Amino acid sequence: xxxxxxxxxxxxxxxxxxxxxxxxxxxxxxxxxxxxxxxxxxxxxxxxxxxxxxxxxxxxxxxxxxxxxxxxxxxxxxxxxxxxxxxxxxxxxxxxxxxxxxxxxxxxxxxxxxxxxxxxxxxxxxxxxxxxxxxxxxxxxxxxxxxxxxxxxxxxxxxxxxxxxxxxxxxxxxxxxxxxxxxxxxxxxxxxxxxxxxxxxxxxxxxxxxxxxxxxxxxxxxxxxxxxxxxxxxxxxx
Numbered sequence: 095x096x097x098x099x100x101x102x103x104x105x106x107x108x109x110x111x112x113x114x115x116x117x118x119x120x121x122x123x124x125x126x127x128x129x130x131x132x133x134x135x136x137x138x139x140x141x142x143x144x145x146x147x148x149x150x151x152x153x154x155x156x157x158x159x160x161x162x163x164x165x166x167x168x169x170x171x172x173x174x175x176x177x178x179x180x181x182x183x184x185x186x187x188x189x190x191x192x193x194x195x196x197x198x199x200x201x202x203x204x205x206x207x208x209x210x211x212x213x214x215x216x217x218x219x220x221x222x223x224x225x226x227x228x229x230x231x232x233x234x235x236x237x238x239x240x241x242x243x244x245x246x247x248x249x250x251x252x253x254x255x256x257x258x259x260x261x262x263x264x265x266x267x268x269x270x271x272x273x274x275x276x277x278x279x280x281x282x283x284x285x286x287x288x289x290x291x292x293x294x295x296x297x298x299x300x301x302x303x304x305x306x307x308x309x310x311x312x313x314x315x316x317x318x319x320x321x322x323x324x325x326x327x328x329x330x331x332x
Contacts, residue, residue: 099264101231106260108223108235115275118229122176123151123208124269126227127160127183127197129168137166147266148226149173149197150277151207156181156199157314160267161282161301162188165195173197174227175205187313192305193250193282196313208269211276213302216241216256223271224262224281224298234262236298239289244299252301257288259297270300279303 110117127149131138141163149160158173165171171183181201188195199205216222218238226232236258244255256279262268268281279300288297309319 099226099228099232101228102234102263106235107230108233113223113275114273117223117233117275119206120208120223120271120275121225121229121233122206124176124225124227124232125149125151125158125181125199125205126174127158127164127267128172129164130170131167132169135167137163141166145266147264148268148281150267150269150280151199151205152210152277153207156183156201156203156205157186158183158197158199159277159280159306160195160197161280162190162193162195164267165197171197173199173201175202176227176229185317187317189309189313189319190250191319192252192309193301194280194306194309194313196310208271208277209275210303210306211272211274211278213256213270213278213304214254216272216278216302221273222258222278223269224258224265224300225269225271226262226264232264234260236260236262239295239297252305254302254304256300256302257285257297258300259288259295261285261288261296261298265298268298270303277303 149158183197186196224234240257265281270279272278283299289295
């Protein structure tokens with residue numbers, strides 16, 4: 095039996111009375127994602143051969159946005175919707191520069207979608223909800239603690255990464271939901287410097303939704319962005 099993610103403590107879960115949108119409906123747009131990767135895949139050693147996280151339904155026809163490391167080299171994808179239905183999926187596209195991944199659900203129609211918002215309107219200090227699949231028991235009241243550049247050693251750079259705290263315990267592919275009930279980002283990482291690089295504060299790094307729009311058509315038609323590759327130059331030191 096697979097281990098279930100820990101439930102968010104009741105006092106840290108969002109209250110429907112505190113939001114201006116249908117909280118249950120918004121949370122039902124988040125699906126669980128489970129992928130299996132061949133043992134000889136390039137990323138098997140670093141990311142594992144079984145990966146679990148979340149995805150968010152963003153368009154009719156079962157188009158699901160997730161974080162790309164869950165679906166890189168996936169041989170099979172299975173999801174659970176808010177009603178516990180198991181749904182197979184296919185990879186639509188992956189963008190290394192943003193980290194976004196797209197999945198197409200192949201199962202039942204009628205999945206609830208979450209409207210896409212504008213992450214550029216977010217400000218430090220704003221209250222948000224970090225949601226995984228599972229309704230309120232997997233949803234966390236959180237706050238934006240910084241919006242700044244994030245650079246990863248794996249040739250990854252975001253100009254306006256969103257950092258939230260407290261951290262969600264099962265963050266990969268989770269939905270960052272704003273005060274208006276729209277999708278503002280996709281959960282990517284657990285970090286210990288969410289406020290500033292020099293100030294210890296546990297939190298999550300979230301990929302902002304605004305950087306999806308310029309690439310989504312390319313991802314849906316060719317599986318990857320057609321933008322010129324970002325050049326990289328660097329070194330490791332012992």
